[in-house]
Amino acid sequence: MFDLQKLHDQVGKGLKISMVFGDPIEAQGKTIIPVSKVAGGFGGGEGSAPVSCCGNDTDGDKALPDEGPHGTGGGGGLHNEAIGVFEITPDNTRFIPVVQFKHVIVVLGMIMGFIWKLSRKRRRK
DSSP states (O other): OOOHHHHHHHHHHHOOGGGTBOOOEEETTEEEEEEEEEEEEEEEEOOBOOSSSSSBOTTSSOBOOOOOBOOOEEEEEEEEEEEEEEEEOSSOEEEEEOOOHHHHHHHHHHHHHHHHHHHHHHHHO
16 A cells, blocks of 8 residues: 655655755855755555446456555655855855856747837837
């Protein structure tokens, strides 16, 4: 039988603060701490059904035996994405975000769409 609590416990064991904050790196009088975004989820299910929907086989009126519960399943996953670093110096601390290529593409696409929309509006006038 499927144990949802066991799945939850196993996923929970994999989640550690080190997945969000990396080991500090010291160089040139600065301490750098990598930071990431972690998301995860898990789920499971269980079901049962008789062997046939009507309780009869195709050869006659003989009923098929019920095989009991079946159809269990479950799974989970984690996603880890770098978002930046903390830079710690004797004078101050700052967060430096990571610029990801996919975000640049999305912003460029939005700008191009806006320009295209404006150009179509001007042509109609």
